[in-house]
Amino acid sequence: MGLKKKLKPKKTLRIIGYVLGTILIIIIGFIIFYFYERYQLTELGYTVKASDEILKKFKKSYVMEIGENKTLNAAFESSDYKEKYLDNYSKIKYQPHKHLIKNINTLIKRKYNNNEISMILSHGTDEDVTEFAKRKQVAYLEEFFTFDYAKIKNYDRYLAYMNETGEDEENTIIQVNIDLDKEPYKDPVITDDYSCKVLVTKHRKLKDGYKPKDLITIPQEYVKGEEKVKGERVAWQNLKRMIDDAKKEGMEILVNSAYRSYEDQVEIYNEYKGLYGDEYVAKYVSTPGFSEHQTGYGFDLASAKANVFSTTKEYEWTIQNSSKYGFVHRYPTSSEEITGFSNESWHFRYVGKKIATYVYENKLVYDEYFAMFLDKESN
């Protein structure tokens, strides 16, 4: 009471002012310091949200030492963050998955190492990995997943197929990816790819109403017989060049058949079924919707003189040269198990020069190429 009286109001105000000023300077200093710290982290590539968490958890020096790291960023952004797994996060390869950190935590608990976890994450979608993480640790992980095109969701099918067929890991992966472990024509993948990369097999059906966008009629002088034959424009342009070049070397190649509509295929299918029975059509005739001829990219070739193409010099020439024009021999004898079709010496398919050359040089069939390099969407 007495003290209060002794102090003059002016002096009291001044002291309050000093105190407040000092506090303010400390606060401003702290804010500047904080923003500078955060700035350093965001400069490094961390998001504001992650940076705030890094500072809150006092992990700045740890993070600065590691540098930019997307998985670490995701970990600090995530409510699933676990401090004890910090070292793992920084060593696991990032994938843009919604439950990335949660799945990493589960996989660590399942005793997978960092490399294995990176491998698992890179071979499936967020959902695939979430499903996979539910199971106990599996064997043969490295054996399968060193291949880029292995899919984590197919793991059980790989194992079953390998046991059943005795194929090696690589063939197992390719063949399961193109659904060879499934029954033909049952639950097919539906495709609406109109490009020359479209894959049609006994397991991949063209969408209802599928019709090539750019069909042209092939000049009759290139056709064997009287009927009008159509094909996809670019495919035909390349085939024409091929036939013309072959002619300069004394080969007479003609087109027997090319584009067939769904309705045409129904007709052919029924006709052959009536003539030769179920077994024959299963081997040689595509079920409507499953025929490459419906894409406009499939061509049945013939020699002008002989009736059996496979015994002609034209056949030999075409096998050796067609890849230069963008065509693959679609159903060779050596790959009946994969294509599901008995040898069709006459059937060539346009896929473009680059792919055709790769397929030819590596002695593959197009199904295999597709499984290895193009089948990303259903990863």
Ligand SMILES: [Zn+2]
């Ligand atoms: Zn054909």
